[in-house]
Amino acid sequence: MDGNFNPKWDDLIQPGRVHGSLYYDEAIFKEEVEKIWFKTWVYIGHESEVPEKNDFVTKSLGPMPVLMARDSNGEIQLLLNRCPHRGNAVCVQDKGNRARFTCPYHSWTFANTGELINYAFPEGYKGTDKSSLGLSKVTRVASYRGFVFGSMAADGPTLEEHLDGAKGSIDLLCDNSPTGEIQISAGFLKHRTRANWKFILENECDGYHPAFVHSSIFSVSDSAIGDLYGDAAVAVTRSLGNGHTEVDPRPEFRRRDKPLSWFGTTPDRLPDYVRQMNEAYGEDRARQIMIDGTPHTMIFPNLFIAEIQIFVIQPISATESVQHSTAIQFKGAPDINRRLRQQTMGSVGPAGFLLADDTEMYERNQRGLEIRQPEYLYLKRGEHRERRDENGYLIGHSTDDLPSRAIWKHYREMMEDK
């Protein structure tokens, strides 16, 4: 039989249709952990979360916790919080500042580079090679403009190869900061969700739902988001390669031709920010940046840059996930930062005007799949109007299922080890 022919995947993932079991089967979930989460580049955290030497913060890689630390040389370390002796946790704090971690069980002590410094009563370990008994680490660590990613695979594409078209989204985001740097400093809301992680992943660039799921808030506030996702919208969805997807509203914002319209405000309301942007980039470039705004990009499998906030998707089991969300902050721009936080707090998290209802949909979808007919989910919207943009990326209407199709194509390649 042809080694590439895998009837299971031909059956589960078909053009424009995916099988419901992909969202509830625990065996498939286990396979995803190995073939996706412990293989590809996964977003871990941002360098600004550990600003000082010896700072650390607990993050995750898939269902597994990871300590992100800045060691005494200023390097970022991704340590696995499992004592090599008998498996205890060497750290039970969410965050802090420490150069060393001592395991409470038998007092083995590790540097924040992972190295085993010493163990209690060393006579008992005569002749032992300490260097092989350090904390394990995430196999590869790389960062792009402060965004730290980890991969458990020794080989594979570099982070920049993996990011492909999504690199431009991170650049676009950072360009909106007058210092070219963003900060993740406000702490995360953690939203527990009884649904498969892929429902969240696919929803992030689904421009079909906002008009309905969020009509309650659109109808009582003067939010301009609603217009981006109507039938007449000129915003597009795009596949950026490697499962990364975006909704690109720039055609709409360029038509409006108003700086900061993307943020629902005007330059006179944020004078310091506008002045800083003009000084940093020159007036023409600053104006263009402030018209285009920040990206709406889902970086496969777990980092969603949602204009003014980020979401980190954490899978727990086939039927449970956590959405971690926080406001993006532009380094050195306090006036816009307050608005970024206020708008984010209103929108996201368990009590958010938007995310409470998105999450309600994920959970209803999940329960819906307990009804076993029809077996497949239907993802064909806009298949007939997909086209290539000037860079060769597939684009479609902002309400099309193009992002889902792109995600499933990449998913299948990963699950088939292609």
Place this chain on the structure above:
Amino acid sequence: MSTDVAEIEGPDILKEWVGKSRVYEKSFNPQLYHEVQQFIFREARLQDIHDYDAWEELWTDDALYWVPANGTDTDPEKQMSLIYDNRSRIALRIRQLKTGRRHSQTPPSQLARVISNFEFLASDTDDIKVMCNTQIFETNLRGDTMWASRNEYSLRRVDGALRMAYKKVVLINNNKAIYTLSFLV
């Protein structure tokens, strides 16, 4: 009120969860205690039955409704909170609920909350400061959820009636991943 007060501090290791030290009122005014308790019980009932308009009327014009995340006395001007609503955002929250299309409250959560452990805090203004504990049982389409919180109020007499100027709800598990919380907490 008497100035006869005691400071209570928590152990260092729990600082984030106990919060900063608070000065509790030692003297006891049974009439005020009764009035405040009745006010908070009524507030609880309005929340449980989703009487949004009546609940909104309890607030003063300078209201602040705060549900912090990741600790008790975080800085809401620096850190993310679950809810950090001024008066106009409280109004927006209520308007959204009243559309009938707030899907996470359609159908609305069925709720019953139990409130206890009332303690007055020393106040250096005319506002009455009171703390209490709440347990809320919620059942909705997802299933059953238990919530627990330590609440802090500033109440003010406006035209003879008590109003809420400040309500802070510290969920005991606010550093953990929690389910959707779209009823009025």
